[in-house]
Amino acid sequence: MTNADYPYAGRFPVHRTLPERGTPREDVLAELRAMAAEEDAFWETGKCSGTMYSGDHEHYRFLTEAFGLFAHVNVLQRDMCPSATKLEGEILAMALDLLHAEAVTDTTPGGLVTTGGSGSILHAMLAYREHAAARGLTGVNVVKPETGHPAFDKACRLLGMELRSVPVDPVTTVVDPDRMAAGIDDRTVALVGSACNYGYGTIDPIGDLAGLALDRGVGLHVDGCLGGFILPFGQELGYDIPVFDFRLPGVTSISADTHKYGYAFKGTSTVLFRDRALRDAQYFHLPGWSGGKYMSPGIEGSRSGGLLAETWAAMVQLGREGYQAYARDIFSTADAMKAVVGAHPELRVMGSPTFCFSFTSDAFDIYHVADLMRGRGWRFNGQQYPNAIHMAVTRPQTQPGVVDAFAADLAEGVAYARTMEAAGKQAFSGAIYGGVPGGMSLEAEEFIVSVMDDMLDVELSVPPGP
CATH class of the missing domain: 3.90.1150.10 (Aspartate Aminotransferase, domain 1)
Structure with a gap:
């Protein structure tokens, strides 16, 4: 064991049981302020890759106030907190607009606000599995480039789905659609492409993958967790960024993290679907429970309204x-x-x-x-x-x-x-x-x-x- 195993143990009390008497609030806050100031000093230099996407303390103070107004609210209770319906709906509407859901004319797009990129990917994979199960298809698989985020591997393991990983070109670092095609069979429910992948910041050939998905009758999930809230603006600025969103008919779902380049606090992301029917397939219902008729649109139950409030505030304030x-x-x-x-x-x-x-x-x-x-x-x-x-x-x-x-x-x-x-x-x-x-x-x-x-x-x- 080293001193690093017990951060701050030499400076602040170590709590292994509840203190006999409560600590004054100002003392609690003073301890937290000291730790926060020292840890902020590490990334404020600009020498930290990723992690801190905004880095603007004025922005953080603004989000903190927005969060605090609704931090105590459980968004399950929409009768008590109708603002949650407005905030969540508008977050999804703005995200769908950014990723060109207006191009979808044959179905009605929809989405979910989740707790992060892994949550969005997990919900997407659950939707594909359940949508297939409703058609009588079980034992399904997903095909992804090896550079696809490990959250896909985690989701498939948790959901009992087979994950087929395809090597990428070592020079371009993107996947060859022909190799993806070779991984598809009659139990494949979705392909995966990254825009962009975490590892190299490169964008898979989403247009080709979308065409392949249409030809083979499978879904295509575009992982835009990292790039979803910045690549569209790069396109507007004239950077050579290919179309990767709902303008491509074969794209059936997209994950995009509001808590990365959406500049919201950690704890929110969006997963967007070309067709609400795909999203709705993952809804959980238990009408016979003694506690009342239970329904959850996603895996999470209780959520803090503060997360919706600060995410909405970030998007609306920045524009x-x-x-x-x-x-x-x-x-x-x-x-x-x-x-x-x-x-x-x-x-x-x-x-x-x-x-x-x-x-x-x-x-x-x-x-x-x-x-x-x-x-x-x-x-x-x-x-x-x-x-x-x-x-x-x-x-x-x-x-x-x-x-x-x-x-x-x-x-x-x-x-x-x-x-x-x-x-x-x-x-x-x-x-x-x-x-x-x-x-x-x-x-x-x-x-x-x-x-x-x-x-x-x-x-x-x-x-x-x-």
Whole structure:
């Protein structure tokens, strides 16, 4: 065990039982303010990949006030809180509009607000399974590119669906539609394409996948969790971003996270359906329960109205003009950072990415670069197969000086990597989603389990004495 296993144990009380007497509110808030200020200082430098999409404390204060007005409300009780119907409905209407649901003329589109990208993907997969089951089709499968988010694998495992993963082109980092076609059979209910994928920031050939889905009579889910609220504005700004939304007839569902480039707080996302009948297939009904007739449109039951309020507030306050202005800054910053990487012959950007990108090296282990840059305050996410460094550009990177710092520190990192490679040294950094540092000294699954155990269970024990 290390001191890092027990954060703040040396500074603040450690609670293993409820305190005998309650702590004064101001003392509680003072402790929280101290932790928040120190942790904010880490990402405020702009050296953190992804994670903090807005980075604007004035915006956060605005959302906090909106959240606080409805934080105590359970949106299940619409008779007491009719505002939830307005807020949720308008969030979905705005998201559907952004992703061109007006192009759908043969069905009526709809959607759900969920708790995040994984929740949206889980609900989409549930909808496809249940819609198939209503037609008598069981034992179904989904075909996705290997770069598709692990939430698809998780959803299929939880729902008892087969997940078929298709390799991507190692140069373009996108999937070949012919290889996707080879994975389809009479029990396939949906294909998956990313716009864009998390790993490389590249967009699968959604147009081709949509045509394939139509030809084979299966659904196509576009994972726009990362790109759904920024790529449309990139298109408006003239960037070479292909159509990926409901303008393509074969696209039957899209996930898009409001808590990423929608600039809402963590805890909301949208999953949108070309046809409400597909969405409605996942509804849960239990009319014979002794507690009353029960129905839930999604997996969650109780939800805080605050999440709907702050998400709605973010979207309405920013408007198209605000979103487009932020997109302009992010795309131009991403272009500048990719140019910095391209100036080093030892490095190469993978594929043709958008606002987030990954880079690797054929000359040395790229994790040596990550090691040096961690010491300069950078927090990257590591990729594997091949090893690569991932950078998701968000608003904190658009502040003055960040690109210059990236250029200077990357140059040092490349020089350091050359030295370490020549000396036969092993890099410390590893490819752990979410940025957990450390090398892979154990077998991968054992290591991941140990990391999870540390996060969940170590704090249950009393910190060791001095």
